[in-house]
C-alpha cells in the first residue's frame with residue numbers, strides 16, 4: 001500500500017468585507033482535517049473583486065485566472081462592498097467587484113452551480129415552515145445550469161405593427177444538458193440516490209430535450225431513482241414537503257428562482273454553502289451569502305457556510321469524503337452548544353461566540369467517527 005501523502009493545490013480568494021475572517025477559519029479547519037485524514041493542502045492566495053481593484057484597478061486579473069487554473073479547486077470568501085458607500089461602485093459596471101465574479105466563472109468554465117439546503121436539528125426555529133413539515137427533515141441540493149438558457153440566449157427588441165416586441169431565446173444543446181446531468185447523477189450517487197429533473201416539459205421544447213437526454217442517461221446510473229416535476233409544482237413542493245427532495249437538477253432560470261426559495265426554507269443565510277463546478281473535478285466553493293460589509297472586521301461573522309463550502313470542496317473536487325463528513329458532523333455538533341450572533345435566539349441555552357471561536361470549536365470537534373467522540 002502506498003504511504004505517499006495525498007496533496008492538493010487550493011486557490012484561496014479571501015475577498016472583501018468578512019471574506020478574510022471567514023476564509024481564515026475555513027482554512028484552519030481544512031488544515032486540521034488534513035492532519036487527521038492524511039492529506040496536505042498547498043494554498044495559493046489570489047485576488048478578486050474589491051481587493052483586486054485596490055491593487056490593480058480591475059476586479060479580475062489574468063494572473064488570478066492562470067493561478068486558479070493551476071489549482072485543483074478554489075475556496076472563496078465573498079466579494080463586494082457596500083454599494084451605497086464604496087468607491088468601487090462609482091466605477092463603470094465592467095470594473096466593479098461583481099464583474100470579477102462573472103469573469104472568473106466564465107474563464108474557468110463553471111457551468112454547474114450547486115446550492116445546498118440543510119435544516120439542522122438545532123436550528124429548526126430558523127425555518128419558516130410549520131414544525132410538522134420542518135420536522136420531516138430538509139437536506140437537498142439544487143444543481144442549476146449556469147451558462148446557458150434564457151439568460152444567455154439571443155435577445156432583441158424590435159417594432160412590429162407600431163409596437164415594441166421583445167424576445168429572449170431559450171436554447172439548450174444536448175451536450176450542455178448532458179455535462180450538467182453527469183454532475184447531478186454523480187452528486188446523487190454521493191447522497192441518497194434520488195434525482196428530480198425540474199422542467200416545464202408540458203409547454204417548452206427545450207424542457208422536452210432535457211427530459212430526453214436525462215432519461216437516456218439514467219440507464220448508466222441504475223442505482224439512482226430519477227423522477228420529473230414541472231417547475232410550478234416544484235415551487236409548491238419545496239414548501240409543502242421539502243423532505244421529498246435529494247438532488248434537484250434544473251436549467252438556469254428555474255434554478256435561479258428555486259434556489260432563492262430554497263434558501264428561505266432553511267432560514268439562516270450564514271449556513272448555506274455553494275459550489276460552482278467545471279468539467280472534470282475542478283470547482284469554486286463559496287458561501288451563498290455576500291461580504292456583509294456591515295459587520296466586517298468585528299469578529300461577528302458566522303464562518304460556518306464557508307467551513308461547509310470547504311467540506312464540499314473536499315467531497316466534490318478532492319475526493320476526500322471522510323474528511324468532508326467529519327467537518328459536517330463537527331458543525332452539527334457545535335450547533336448544539338455554540339452560536340454566532342446571527343443564529344442566536346434569546347434563552348436558547350447556547351453560548352454566544354465570535355467568528356474565531358466558532359472556527360476553533362469546529363476544529364476541536366473534528367473526529368473520525370461519531371463514536372470516537
Ligand code: NAD
Nearest residue numbers: 078079080081082270289290291292293294295301302342
Ligand atoms: P450579504 O449577504 O452580504 O448581507 C445580508 C445580511 O446578512 C447583512 O445584514 C449581513 O450582515 C448578514 N450576513 C451575511 N453573511 C453573514 C454571515 N456569514 N454571518 C453573519 N451575518 C451575515 O448581502 P448584501 O448586504 O446584499 O451584500 C453585501 C455585498 O456582498 C454586496 O457588495 C454584494 O454585491 C455582495 N455579494 C457577493 C456575493 C458573492 O461574492 N458571491 C453574493 C451576494 C452578495
